[in-house]
Amino acid sequence: MSFSAEVKSELLNIIPTGRHCQLAEIAAMIYFSGTVSLNKESRPKIFITAENEAIRRKYFTLLEKAFNIEAGDRIILQALRLYRKEEQLQAICEGISSLLIKNTCCRRAYLRSTFICIGSMSNPQGGYHLEFVFNFEQQAKQLKDILNGFSVDSKITKRKKYFVVYVKEGASIVDLLNIMGAHNALLRLETLRVEKEVRNSVNRKVNCEAANISKAVTAAARQIEEIIFIKDKVGFANLPANLKQIAELRLEYPDIAMQELGALLNPPIGKSGVNHRLRKLSEIAKANFLK
Secondary structure: OHHHHHHHHHHOOOOOHHHHHHHHHHHHHHHHHHHEEOOOOEEEEEEEOOOOOOHHHHHHHHHHHHHHHHHHHHHHHHHOOOEOOOOOOEOOOOOOOOOOOOOOOHHHHHHHHHHHHEEEEOOOOOOOEEEEEEHHHHHHHHHHHHHHOOOOOOOOEEEEEEEEEOOOHHHHHHHHHHHHHHHHHHHHHHHHHHHHHHHEEEEEEHHHHHHHHHHHHHHHHHHHHHHHHHOOOOOOOOOOOOHHHHHOOOOOOOOOOHHHHHHHOOOOOHHHHHHHHHHHHHHHHHHHHHH
């Protein structure tokens, strides 16, 4: 099961206790996974067309808890701001009635069912991306406004004929999962985020350490090459005592770091002092190489 399916499975098991929240969830299900038409007696009929059987089961559970199913059809049709056209009732593309999502808890419920019907989320092990796909721009703008009200950073993009509201930041997705009530998915996502951050931090440190080692090895090899050149062309006897001492030690200990090299001198000197002497040797080698 994908991570997105796990989130939806968790959300499908949440049944709000407040009737107003139940109405908000029912409205979202009808709005995004429903079809409304008139029967022969010109009475409205609602079909939940979602492929996921669990969505239909939750829809009827909410209806049973909120009110009689037939009465529920009539009430929800009015709340969804439907209108009659060519013998059919169709939802206006402006978005859900603001009366249904007036309360904060109802907006949470609406987000929950909206994600169940038209939301998806990528596998967080690969990257962070959560989105809702709408047929109409105004629907997308309304959802974005709801998310903004919860301080969840989201954006809208057009993909072919659809309007997509998406959230990219891991922290914002965590906030949204918490808002919708997907706490198990939230904990799993947070665990994956921590693991990924630790892994990335370790990789950065390893890469940095490897780069430093490679740099040190290259520098040591160059120093030895220059010291051998000086020994052959200039002779250690012609060097100042301090440079002769560091040159001989570097040839004797080609693999140790400059700080360790400095500790072997008498008297010992620090890393900067060793670096200064080796730089002087490098200048002597370059000067004599040009002769």
